[in-house]
Amino acid sequence: MKKLILILAGALFINLAAFAQEVAPKKDTTVVQTENYRQEMTAIKSSDLPAPLQTTLQDAQYKGWETGTFYTNESKDMYVVEIKDASSKITKYRFDATGRPLKDE
Numbered sequence: 001m002k003k004l005i006l007i008l009a010g011a012l013f014i015n016l017a018a019f020a021q022e023v024a025p026k027k028d029t030t031v032v033q034t035e036n037y038r039q040e041m042t043a044i045k046s047s048d049l050p051a052p053l054q055t056t057l058q059d060a061q062y063k064g065w066e067t068g069t070f071y072t073n074e075s076k077d078m079y080v081v082e083i084k085d086a087s088s089k090i091t092k093y094r095f096d097a098t099g100r101p102l103k104d105e
Contacts, residue, residue: 040074041072042071042074046070050098052097052099055099056100057081064084065081068082069081078096079094079096
């Protein structure tokens with residue numbers, strides 16, 4: 001009987017030790033991409049946006065874009081527009097140089 005109790009106690013100890021290890025949380029790649037895009041892009045003025053993109057931004061969906069923050073990459077083929085709403089929530093939109101919205105990767 002003692003052997004059975006020792007075996008069960010040992011199995012319980014091994015089981016607890018195996019599951020007690022902390023698993024590292026997955027890295028949120030969305031946040032990383034969000035943090036990196038500013039390092040890879042240059043801030044610009046709204047007047048520096050291509051005309052087709054300015055036309056796209058006239059849509060009601062992009063209300064408040066005029067006071068937004070604008071970025072472009074080195075080759076000027078991608079633009080990011082950050083729009084802050086009344087509650088200070090920032091929404092980011094990506095566009096190509098022709099004003100077409102780009103889907104997030």
